[in-house]
Amino acid sequence: MYGYHGRAMLIDLTSQAVSWEPLSEDVLRRFIGGIGLGTYLLYRHCPPQIDPLDPGNPLIFVASPLVGSRLTTSSKFAVLAKSPLTGFIGDSLSSSFLATELKKAGCDALVIRGSSPFPTLLSITDGGVDFLDASGLLGLRTSETEAEVKSLLGRGTRVACIGPAGEKLVRFASIANDGGRQAGRTGSGAVMGSKNLKAIALRGAHPVLFHDPDALNTIGKDLTRRSLGPATEKYRTLGTMANVSVFNRLGTLPTRNFQQSTFDKAEEISGEAFVQSHHVKNAHCANCTIGCEHIMVTTDDGGKSQGRMEYESAFALGPLVDVGDANAVIRASLLCDELGVDTISSGATIAWAMECFERGILSREDTGGIDLRFGNADAVMASLQLIADRQGIGDMLAEGSRIASRTVGHGSGDWAMHVKGLEMPGYEPRSLKTMALGLAVSTRGACHNRSSAYEADFSARVDRLAVDEERGRITMEGEDFSSVLDSLIWCKFLRKAFDDFYGESAEVYERVTGWSMTPEQLRQAGERINNLKKLFNIREGWVREDDTLPPRVLHEVLPSGVVQGIGLTSGDLDLMIRGYYHARGWDQDGRIPYAKIRELGLEDVVEEPAPVG
Amino acid sequence: MVESRQTSTTEVVIQVELFGQARIVCGRRQIEVAVPERADTNDVVAALAKACPGLVGTAINEGRSRLLESYNFNLNGLKFVADERLHVGPDDVILLFSSQAGG
Numbered sequence: 001m002y003g004y005h006g007r008a009m010l011i012d013l014t015s016q017a018v019s020w021e022p023l024s025e026d027v028l029r030r031f032i033g034g035i036g037l038g039t040y041l042l043y044r045h046c047p048p049q050i051d052p053l054d055p056g057n058p059l060i061f062v063a064s065p066l067v068g069s070r071l072t073t074s075s076k077f078a079v080l081a082k083s084p085l086t087g088f089i090g091d092s093l094s095s096s097f098l099a100t101e102l103k104k105a106g107c108d109a110l111v112i113r114g115s116s117p118f119p120t121l122l123s124i125t126d127g128g129v130d131f132l133d134a135s136g137l138l139g140l141r142t143s144e145t146e147a148e149v150k151s152l153l154g155r156g157t158r159v160a161c162i163g164p165a166g167e168k169l170v171r172f173a174s175i176a177n178d179g180g181r182q183a184g185r186t187g188s189g190a191v192m193g194s195k196n197l198k199a200i201a202l203r204g205a206h207p208v209l210f211h212d213p214d215a216l217n218t219i220g221k222d223l224t225r226r227s228l229g230p231a232t233e234k235y236r237t238l239g240t241m242a243n244v245s246v247f248n249r250l251g252t253l254p255t256r257n258f259q260q261s262t263f264d265k266a267e268e269i270s271g272e273a274f275v276q277s278h279h280v281k282n283a284h285c286a287n288c289t290i291g292c293e294h295i296m297v298t299t300d301d302g303g304k305s306q307g308r309m310e311y312e313s314a315f316a317l318g319p320l321v322d323v324g325d326a327n328a329v330i331r332a333s334l335l336c337d338e339l340g341v342d343t344i345s346s347g348a349t350i351a352w353a354m355e356c357f358e359r360g361i362l363s364r365e366d367t368g369g370i371d372l373r374f375g376n377a378d379a380v381m382a383s384l385q386l387i388a389d390r391q392g393i394g395d396m397l398a399e400g401s402r403i404a405s406r407t408v409g410h411g412s413g414d415w416a417m418h419v420k421g422l423e424m425p426g427y428e429p430r431s432l433k434t435m436a437l438g439l440a441v442s443t444r445g446a447c448h449n450r451s452s453a454y455e456a457d458f459s460a461r462v463d464r465l466a467v468d469e470e471r472g473r474i475t476m477e478g479e480d481f482s483s484v485l486d487s488l489i490w491c492k493f494l495r496k497a498f499d500d501f502y503g504e505s506a507e508v509y510e511r512v513t514g515w516s517m518t519p520e521q522l523r524q525a526g527e528r529i530n531n532l533k534k535l536f537n538i539r540e541g542w543v544r545e546d547d548t549l550p551p552r553v554l555h556e557v558l559p560s561g562v563v564q565g566i567g568l569t570s571g572d573l574d575l576m577i578r579g580y581y582h583a584r585g586w587d588q589d590g591r592i593p594y595a596k597i598r599e600l601g602l603e604d605v606v607e608e609p610a611p612v613g
Numbered sequence: 614m615v616e617s618r619q620t621s622t623t624e625v626v627i628q629v630e631l632f633g634q635a636r637i638v639c640g641r642r643q644i645e646v647a648v649p650e651r652a653d654t655n656d657v658v659a660a661l662a663k664a665c666p667g668l669v670g671t672a673i674n675e676g677r678s679r680l681l682e683s684y685n686f687n688l689n690g691l692k693f694v695a696d697e698r699l700h701v702g703p704d705d706v707i708l709l710f711s712s713q714a715g716g
Binding site: 310458 | 630633671687689691694695710714716
């Protein structure tokens with residue numbers, strides 16, 4: 001078999017048993033790899049209705065057919081589990097050498113089940129699987145954990161690990177790899193912590209074979225050339241931080257817990273300011289020629305912090321909590337990475353708590369003396385540490401904004417800014433109407449990446465401030481495109497470098513595997529994967545009311561900037577959701593007819609429901 | 614508030630706000646350019662290339678005839694504009710920023 005090993009490794013931490021599950025050509029062609037294959041494995045291995053922190057919830061790492069090919073940006077992997085934040089599908093992507101080592105370990109996926117009776121370092125090599133005692137790693141931050149594992153098992157070892165937050169089952173804990181890269185969203189780090197699994201060490205030597213390496217070499221050179229052209233200019237120059245000043249000017253920069261969409265200190269934390277005052281160097285993942293990572297350093301007297309800065313982290317730990325001090329934003333972002341928590345959910349949950357504090361619903365007594373007002377950068381840092389330690393108010397905030405707002409009550413759910421339990425990213429839905437739909441219907445919760453629906457809003461293709469049913473088709477196409485991207489796996493930042501994404505990707509797939517693949521088959525694979533994600537959620541209890549946006553978005557208009565007075569009504573959103581369900585071929589309640597399941601070739605995965613009555 | 618001012622019956626002076634690498638290469642946040650009152654995007658591109666040659670190769674093609682695919686024009690922060698007449702007038706501002714919105 002080319003491009004794949006044709007098997008998944010199943011590891012049971014409770015019994016320390018290791019077994020293999022064959023993955024047939026049929027399965028691999030239908031679900032590709034990455035997020036797609038992971039969704040298939042999650043559907044099969046996750047017991048219905050299970051508590052996400054139950055040992056039975058599988059933690060799944062998936063490589064892809066392109067890993068090992070040396071094609072630019074292809075060293076990526078997916079992490080899946082039932083999400084502790086949403087109770088629905090949890091899926092994340094991360095990058096770099098860990099993906100290569102995962103594949104060199106001789107499998108296309110790892111499915112980890114059970115819970116170890118002792119803190120465990122799982123070591124996977126060609127020689128087999130070792131369940132090592134990780135007691136000595138407990139409490140270590142992510143960079144410390146990675147360094148310690150490498151010192152134990154060798155520098156060539158690649159490590160995925162959790163920080164203190166994962167150990168404490170913080171529901172938005174992340175999994176770190178390769179020097180601070182994060183599988184950040186949906187709380188896979190908490191699932192790893194629930195398994196008493198501190199780290200996974202990978203080192204393999206299995207050869208990865210490709211059907212037509214000469215053709216791949218030619219294709220790879222051309223893709224590399226394009227990856228250095230205009231299609232990736234922003235990522236190579238200022239990086240995603242370039243969004244800050246633009247989003248602010250367009251009134252789409254969520255600020256003070258989405259109370260407004262402009263930030264008066266935006267220029268101080270803009271990409272332009274960061275590049276000129278804090279930039280150290282650019283960095284890149286393994287096998288990537290774009291190099292989107294911009295390493296930033298603090299410049300004040302508060303102690304040196306240095307690491308990657310991305311827009312989503314800057315938004316969540318800057319405008320969202322009303323902090324305009326660039327050094328404070330860098331420091332908070334890096335603390336999140338070290339503690340092992342998602343920056344977006346962290347910032348959004350703290351922003352929710354800040355609003356509770358300013359409204360008098362949380363007191364200084366509740367916060368342990370922290371003056372949890374908007375703009376207090378020290379309070380952000382203190383809260384992050386309390387969350388990771390589950391100390392004081394941090395224990396409640398570690399549950400995420402949805403559960404915390406239910407605990408606090410007093411109507412605070414009205415300003416808990418999440419969808420399905422996943423906190424909102426830095427795209428204001430009231431002034432980006434296609435994105436509003438993408439956020440509402442995403443199977444992942446409030447996610448900007450699984451549809452990239454904002455792309456239409458940031459173009460002349462639509463009026464970003466108006467709504468219509470056509471947004472449904474646009475969002476569906478974006479989701480299917482993203483699922484193919486996330487399954488092959490290409491980096492999202494390469495997507496504009498393709499002239500004909502499906503055509504070129506189908507050719508690459510054929511050269512990698514030797515199996516025929518048409519552009520239409522690839523597109524349908526994206527549709528199949530999104531339908532299976534939705535079927536997973538339906539099985540776990542999804543109802544039509546879950547496809548919505550926070551009350552604030554639907555009841556308050558934006559107060560400032562060029563979008564002053566703009567809002568989004570429930571009627572507006574319902575109109576777009578109807579268009580989306582219609583485009584997908586689902587019924588008006590968002591459920592999937594069995595005819596669609598058959599059309600997509602999912603009947604062997606999803607049983608036909610028994611007739612009612 | 615940045616204001617445009619009319620210079621003649623055929624031209625207006627407008628402000629172009631720069632973002633990202635365009636701002637870096639020009640070394641300023643905005644540029645004043647004169648364009649026909651019923652300008653199209655090509656007119657704005659040509660005026661920008663003249664006002665800030667550093668934009669050529671960054672945001673503008675070598676022929677100085679159009680924006681590179683990696684850049685967008687936006688009118689007044691509200692309307693994304695493709696190849697079309699802009700009907701710019703007093704108080705209009707054009708924004709120039711990356712077309713790559715991902716983050």
